[in-house]
Amino acid sequence: xxxxxxxxxxxxxxxxxxxxxxxxxxxxxxxxxxxxxxxxxxxxxxxxxxxxxxxxxxxxxxxxxxxxxxxxxxxxxxxxxxxxxxxxxxxxxxxxxxxxxxxxxxxxxxxxxxxxxxxxxxxxxxxxxxxxxxxxxxxxxxxxxxxxxxxxxxxxxxxxxxxxxxxxxxxxxxxxxxxxxxxxxxxxxxxxxxxxxxxxxxxxxxxxxxxxxxxxxxxxxxxxxxxxxxxxxxxxxxxxx
Amino acid sequence: xxxxxxxxxxxxxxxxxxxxxxxxxxxxxxxxxxxxxxxxxxxxxxxxxxxxxxxxxxxxxxxxxxxxxxxxxxxxxxxxxxxxxxxxxxxxxxxxxxxxxxxxxxxxxxxxxxxxxxxxxxxxxxxxxxxxxxxxxxxxxxxxxxxxxxxxxxxxxxxxxxxxxxxxxxxxxxxxxxxxxxxxxxxxxxxxxxxxxxxxxxxxxxxxxxxxxxxxxxxxxxxxxxxxxxxxxxxxxxxxxxxxxxxxxxxxxxxxxxxxxxxxxxxxxxxxxxxxxxxxxxxxxxxxxxxxxxxxxxxxxxxxxxxxxxxxxxxxxxxxxxxxxxxxxxxxxxxx
Ligand SMILES: Nc1ncnc2c1ncn2[C@@H]1O[C@H](COP(=O)(O)OP(=O)(O)OP(=O)(O)O)[C@@H](O)[C@H]1O
Ligand SMILES: [Mg+2]
Numbered sequence: 422x423x424x425x426x427x428x429x430x431x432x433x434x435x436x437x438x439x440x441x442x443x444x445x446x447x448x449x450x451x452x453x454x455x456x457x458x459x460x461x462x463x464x465x466x467x468x469x470x471x472x473x474x475x476x477x478x479x480x481x482x483x484x485x486x487x488x489x490x491x492x493x494x495x496x497x498x499x500x501x502x503x504x505x506x507x508x509x510x511x512x513x514x515x516x517x518x519x520x521x522x523x524x525x526x527x528x529x530x531x532x533x534x535x536x537x538x539x540x541x542x543x544x545x546x547x548x549x550x551x552x553x554x555x556x557x558x559x560x561x562x563x564x565x566x567x568x569x570x571x572x573x574x575x576x577x578x579x580x581x582x583x584x585x586x587x588x589x590x591x592x593x594x595x596x597x598x599x600x601x602x603x604x605x606x607x608x609x610x611x612x613x614x615x616x617x618x619x620x621x622x623x624x625x626x627x628x629x630x631x632x633x634x635x636x637x638x639x640x641x642x643x644x645x646x647x648x649x650x651x652x653x654x655x656x657x658x659x660x661x662x
Numbered sequence: 663x664x665x666x667x668x669x670x671x672x673x674x675x676x677x678x679x680x681x682x683x684x685x686x687x688x689x690x691x692x693x694x695x696x697x698x699x700x701x702x703x704x705x706x707x708x709x710x711x712x713x714x715x716x717x718x719x720x721x722x723x724x725x726x727x728x729x730x731x732x733x734x735x736x737x738x739x740x741x742x743x744x745x746x747x748x749x750x751x752x753x754x755x756x757x758x759x760x761x762x763x764x765x766x767x768x769x770x771x772x773x774x775x776x777x778x779x780x781x782x783x784x785x786x787x788x789x790x791x792x793x794x795x796x797x798x799x800x801x802x803x804x805x806x807x808x809x810x811x812x813x814x815x816x817x818x819x820x821x822x823x824x825x826x827x828x829x830x831x832x833x834x835x836x837x838x839x840x841x842x843x844x845x846x847x848x849x850x851x852x853x854x855x856x857x858x859x860x861x862x863x864x865x866x867x868x869x870x871x872x873x874x875x876x877x878x879x880x881x882x883x884x885x886x887x888x889x890x891x892x893x894x895x896x897x898x899x900x901x902x903x904x905x906x907x908x909x910x911x912x913x914x915x916x917x918x919x920x921x922x923x924x925x926x927x928x929x930x931x932x933x934x935x936x937x938x939x940x941x942x943x944x945x946x947x948x949x950x951x952x953x954x955x956x957x958x959x960x961x962x963x964x965x966x967x968x969x970x971x972x973x974x975x976x977x978x979x980x981x982x983x984x985x986x987x988x989x990x991x992x993x994x995x996x997x998x
Contacts, residue, residue, distance in 0.1 A: 471849060473845065473848075492848075492853070493848035493849060494847075494848050494849075494850075494851050494852055494853045494854070497848070497849055497850060497851035498851045502849075503849050505845070505846070505849070509843045509845055509846035509849075510842075510843075510846075511838065511839055511842035511843055511846060511847075512842055512843075513838075513842060514838055514839075514842060518835065518838070521835055522835040522836065522838070522839045522847075522850060522852070523850040523851070525832045525835060525836070525851075525852075526850060526851030526852070527851075530832075531830075531831065531832065534832070534835075570846075570850060571849070571850075573850075574850055574851050
C-alpha cells in the first residue's frame with residue numbers, strides 16, 4: 422500500500438531551483454532513504470512536505486489525500502512527524518515538558534499527554550534525562566530528543582533529517598537500532614542521511630537526488646552502484662575508473 | 663513550609679486594611695493589586711508566549727473607557743465595566759492579533775506600540791463619545807477605600823491563580839513551546855497563530871478588567887492617563903521584567919516594587935528633598951525637590967539596567983541568587 426507520494430515537486434528560491442520535478446512513492450512500513458550531496462535539496466523537500474514554505478508546483482499525497490498547502494501543524498496532526506537537521510529543542514523547558522507539549526497533539530487531557538510522553542521517553546531511551554533542561558543536553562541527545570518529540574505526536578510517517586550526523590560511532594549504532602525499532606512499531610520512515618553506513622544498512626529503498634533532480638532510485642545496492650550517484654558523491658574521475 | 667507562603671501572604675493582605683487604617687497606604691496597595699492584574703496579563707503574552715507587547719495601555723484604556731462610558735451614557739453602574747471591560751479589550755485584541763501574528767519577528771511589538779497610540783488618538787478625537795481631553799468623571803460608589811481594596815485584591819488573586827491554572831494546562835505548554843521555538847511548535851502540531859491569539863486575549867481580558875477597576879476607583883479618566891505609553895504600557899513591561907519574566911509570582915513582586923519606586927520618585931524620595939530644601943534653604947536643593955518627581959522615568963531606567971545586569975530573570979526568577987548575594991553565608995552553606 423502506498424502511504425505517501427510526492428508528485429512532480431518543484432521549489433524555487435528566487436532564481437535558484439532547489440528542487441526540480443522530484444517524484445517518489447513510499448510504501449507503508451518501509452524505511453525510505455533520501456540521499457544527495459550537500460545542498461542538493463533534501464531538507465528543502467522535507468520543508469515542502471511539512472509546508473514550512475509553500476511549494477512552487479507539484480503535489481503531496483498522504484493516505485490517499487492531497488495534503489499540499491495544509492498548514493504545518495495540520496500536517497503533523499494528519500500523521501506526519503518530522504525532525505530538524507538543525508535541532509530545535511524547546512531550550513528552557515525540561516526534556517519531559519518538551520515531550521509533553523508534543524504529546525498534546527493526540528492526547529485528550531494532561532494526564533494522557535503525560536502518559537504518552539513517559540511512554541515515548543522510555544521507548545526512545547531518553548527517560549534518564551527527563552528532568553534535564555533541554556538546552557543543556559549534549560548534541561547526541563538533542564538529536565534523540567527531536568525524534569522523541571516527533572514520536573510523541575504519534576505519527577504514521579516520520580521524516581528524519583540527518584539524525585545521525587555529528588554522533589560518535591557508538592551513538593550511531595544506537596541511533597540505527599532506534600530507527601529500526603520505530604519502523605518495527607509500525608511507523609513508516611523517510612530518512613535523510615549522509616552517513617552511508619546508516620542509510621545503506623537500514624533503508625529498504627533509496628532515492629538519490631543531485632542539484633534538486635532525481636538521479637537514481639532503487640534498492641541500496643542498486644543505488645550505490647549507480648554511475649550517477651558515484652559521480653555525484655565522488656566526482657567524475659571515480660565513475661570512469 | 664514554602665507551600666504555605668502564598669497563603670500566609672494572602673492572610674496578611676486580607677488583614678492589612680484592618681490593621682493599617684491609613685488611607686494613603688491602602689491607596690498604594692490598591693494600585694499594587696491593579697498592577698498585579700496588568701502585569702499578570704502582560705506576562706502571559708510576553709513572558710510565557712514570547713510576544714512582547716508595548717501597547718498594554720490599549721487594553722487597559724479600553725477597559726477603563728468601557729466602564730466610564732457605560733456609566734456616562736447609559737447611567738448604569740460603572741461596575742458593569744468589570745464584566746464588559748475585559749471583553750471590550752478582547753474585542754480590540756482579536757482583530758489586532760489576527761493581523762499582526764501573521765508576521766514574525768519584532769512586528770508584533772512595533773504594532774502594539776502603534777495600537778497604543780491609535781487608541782489614545784481615537785479616545786481624544788471621538789469627543790461626542792468620549793468627551794476627548796475633558797475626560798470622564800463618575801461618582802465613586804464608596805467613600806472608604808476598604809471596599810476597593812478587597813475588590814482589587816480579589817482581582818489580583820484571581821489573575822495570579824488563573825494564570826497559574828492556564829500555565830499548567832495544555833495552553834501553558836503551547837505558549838511556552840511558541841516562545842521557545844515557533845517552527846518546532848508548528849511541527850509538533852501546535853497552531854501557533856491560534857494560540858498566540860488565545861494568549862493575547864487572556865492578556866487583554868485581565869488588563870481590561872484592571873482598567874475597568876481603575877475607572878471605578880479613581881472616578882476620573884482621560885486619554886492621557888489610561889492610554890499613556892510610559893505610565894501604563896512601559897510600566898507594565900517594567901512590572902514584568904523586574905518581577906521576573908515568565909514566572910507566576912513575578913508580576914506580583916514587580917507590581918509591589920514598581921508602585922513603591924514610582925511613589926518614591928513622585929513624593930521626592932518620601933519628602934526627603936523637600937525636607938533637605940527646607941533645612942538647608944539652598945537653591946539647588948529647592949530645584950531638586952521640585953524636579954525630582956518628574957525624574958521617575960530616569961529612576962525606572964536605572965532600575966531596569968540594574969535588574970538586567972544582576973538579576974536577568976527578575977526578582978522571582980533569580981530569587982536564589984538574590985538571597986545568596988544578600989546573605990553570603992547561606993550561599994557557602996549551600997555550597998558545602
Ligand atoms: N530558505 C531558503 N532560502 C533560500 N535558499 C534556500 C533556502 N533553503 C535552502 N536553500 C537552498 O536550496 C538548496 C538546497 O538546500 P537544502 O538545505 O535542501 O540541501 P540539503 O540537501 O539538505 O543539504 P545538506 O546535506 O547540506 O543538508 C541550497 O542551495 C540552499 O542554499
Ligand atoms: Mg539538509
